[in-house]
Amino acid sequence: MQVTETLSDGLKREFHVVVPAADLVTKVAARLDELKDRVRINGFRPGKVPVAHLQRLYGRSAMAETIEAAVRETNAQIFSDRGFKLATDPKVTLPTEESAVEELIAGKTDLDYTVAIEIVPTIELTDFKAIKLTKLVTEVADSDVEQGIAKIAEQNRPFSAKAEGAMAAKDDRVTISFTGSIDGKPFQGGTGEDVAVHLGSSTFIPGFEDQLVGIAAGETRTVKSAFPKNYMNAELAGKDAVFEVAAKSIEAPGVVTIDDAFAKSLGLDSLAKLRDAVKERLAREHTTMSRHKLKRALLDELDKRHTFEPPQSLVEDEFDRVWKSVTGELESTGRSFADEDTTEEKAKTDYRKIAERRVRLGLVLGEIGEKNSINVTEEELRRAMVERVRQFPGQEQQIWDYYQKNPGAIASVRAPIYEEKVVDFVLELAGVAESKVSREDLYKEDDPQAN
Numbered sequence: 001m002q003v004t005e006t007l008s009d010g011l012k013r014e015f016h017v018v019v020p021a022a023d024l025v026t027k028v029a030a031r032l033d034e035l036k037d038r039v040r041i042n043g044f045r046p047g048k049v050p051v052a053h054l055q056r057l058y059g060r061s062a063m064a065e066t067i068e069a070a071v072r073e074t075n076a077q078i079f080s081d082r083g084f085k086l087a088t089d090p091k092v093t094l095p096t097e098e099s100a101v102e103e104l105i106a107g108k109t110d111l112d113y114t115v116a117i118e119i120v121p122t123i124e125l126t127d128f129k130a131i132k133l134t135k136l137v138t139e140v141a142d143s144d145v146e147q148g149i150a151k152i153a154e155q156n157r158p159f160s161a162k163a164e165g166a167m168a169a170k171d172d173r174v175t176i177s178f179t180g181s182i183d184g185k186p187f188q189g190g191t192g193e194d195v196a197v198h199l200g201s202s203t204f205i206p207g208f209e210d211q212l213v214g215i216a217a218g219e220t221r222t223v224k225s226a227f228p229k230n231y232m233n234a235e236l237a238g239k240d241a242v243f244e245v246a247a248k249s250i251e252a253p254g255v256v257t258i259d260d261a262f263a264k265s266l267g268l269d270s271l272a273k274l275r276d277a278v279k280e281r282l283a284r285e286h287t288t289m290s291r292h293k294l295k296r297a298l299l300d301e302l303d304k305r306h307t308f309e310p311p312q313s314l315v316e317d318e319f320d321r322v323w324k325s326v327t328g329e330l331e332s333t334g335r336s337f338a339d340e341d342t343t344e345e346k347a348k349t350d351y352r353k354i355a356e357r358r359v360r361l362g363l364v365l366g367e368i369g370e371k372n373s374i375n376v377t378e379e380e381l382r383r384a385m386v387e388r389v390r391q392f393p394g395q396e397q398q399i400w401d402y403y404q405k406n407p408g409a410i411a412s413v414r415a416p417i418y419e420e421k422v423v424d425f426v427l428e429l430a431g432v433a434e435s436k437v438s439r440e441d442l443y444k445e446d447d448p449q450a451n
Contacts, residue, residue: 003078011087011119011311015078019070019111021104024063027070028107031062063105067094075115085120087311118311123367126305131430133301135294138442140282148278152266153258159251166250167214170200173251174212178223180243187236194248205231205241212245220246230333238334289442295423298430302364303357310359319355326351365422374425376417384413 001023007014032055075090093114095101103109159173168174174197180190199209207225215221223243231237256262263274326347330336337344368374389399403409 001074003074006114007116010309011121012116013084013119014114014116016114017074017078017112019074021107021110024066024070024111025107027066028059028062031066032058060105063107067104067111070111071113071115078115079117084117087118087120088313091116118313120311120363121308123306123308123364125364125367125371126302128426128429129431131298131301131305131426133294133297133427133430133432135432135434136290136437136442137434138286138290138437138439140279140286141439144282144439145275145279148282149258149274152274152278153256153262156262156266157256158254160254162250162252165216167216168199168212168247168250169252170213171198171253173198173253174215174247175249175251176212176245176247178243178245180241182236182239182241187241189233189236190241190243208243212247215245215247215250217247217250220244229335232332234332234334237332286439286442293442294427294432298423298426299361301430302426303361306360306364308360310356310363314359315352315355318359319352322351322355323348365419368426369418369422372425374418374421376414376421380417381410381414384417385410388413 001020002018004016005013006016071092071094075092078084079086079090093116095104095112100109104111162168162172176195176197177193178191178195180187182190197204197209197212199212202209205225205227208223211221211223211225223245224240225243226240227233227236227238229238258271260270263269263271266274268274268277330340337347340347342350385400385403388403389396392399403413
């Protein structure tokens with residue numbers, strides 16, 4: 001076997017490989033000798049089939065298998081000998097001319113091919129103990145608990161029918177039937193029967209609820225409204241619609257007394273238990289946000305401390321995914337780059353930087369996990385899969401089967417678990433100081449462009 005490096009440019013490498021025909025023929029002969037004792041051919045006793053006959057029957061397929069194995073094994077040796085970690089699958093170029101292929105299959109010529117790869121750079125990990133981070137923490141205030149309970153009470157207000165002839169006011173609940181049209185034609189999802197509309201809730205498209213104020217039971221009126229430009233259904237986004245609306249009943253909201261009886265109506269023993277439940281929920285939300293901010297700060301530090309050039313093939317793949325998401329979102333909302341106060345060229349530059357950051361951080365986290373033997377256990381993976389399956393009630397078996405049959409789907413479950421374990425590992429070594437902040441500061445939005 002002869003291996004010649006023909007390209008070394010940054011992280012890109014290319015090799016010209018020659019495997020002697022004699023080596024291939026020898027391996028084919030060994031393969032056919034193995035077959036001799038296993039195949040059953042009419043007219044021959046087991047183990048007595050002449051090799052020449054086997055060559056006529058299976059020679060081409062045996063050589064094809066041998067060539068495939070030779071390429072795979074030779075490449076593995078090339079990469080292993082040089083300590084390469086591949087960024088993507090190798091690109092192998094074999095002879096394509098019919099005469100050359102026939103000569104190769106017949107064992108009359110050497111296996112001559114090229115293999116091009118892009119490697120992962122050597123990553124020198126920073127001293128994690130030198131990383132200093134601040135963990136934002138927020139206590140649950142009594143006022144937040146009371147606001148939470150008040151919101152629950154508002155969501156559970158009773159409604160009672162208003163007097164005959166009474167008109168709907170803001171905060172009333174109106175039960176309606178409606179038929180919608182765009183340019184005089186009905187559209188899918190544009191009709192509804194016995195639909196309860198809470199006026200002022202902004203549940204319906206802008207302007208719809210406002211035009212129902214003053215309507216009475218039994219009254220019919222025409223409501224004109226436009227779907228938002230960012231409406232989830234791209235076919236309706238930004239379009240003007242006309243609805244013929246018939247009000248069936250008008251109900252006014254009642255008053256909820258926040259006491260033990262109200263708590264019991266929610267399945268809790270007392271108002272004190274309700275307060276405890278709301279406080280626990282808010283505490284979990286604060287903890288989740290605190291973790292998000294701390295992780296973000298850690299990733300910023302890791303990105304700042306590891307400045308190597310990532311493999312461009314991985315960057316391009318990540319950029320393509322990001323860009324497809326960005327352009328898809330703009331298309332569905334009917335917006336343009338100008339609406340986002342940018343240009344397509346500048347947006348591409350910005351999102352390519354995001355793609356580079358994501359790839360670089362992914363490689364750094366992978367290197368940390370590999371060097372410190374961090375793995376996702378089968379039990380951790382199973383629990384995560386069960387949680388995902390539970391999100392699809394009634395379809396549990398189909399979703400479970402989908403994950404079992406799709407390695408990529410399982411990888412999408414494993415990846416975030418692995419990432420969190422690596423982050424936990426680094427946080428244990430880094431210097432983390434807590435800082436008490438207000439709820440407003442804890443929930444202050446991060447830069448939406450960052451990862």
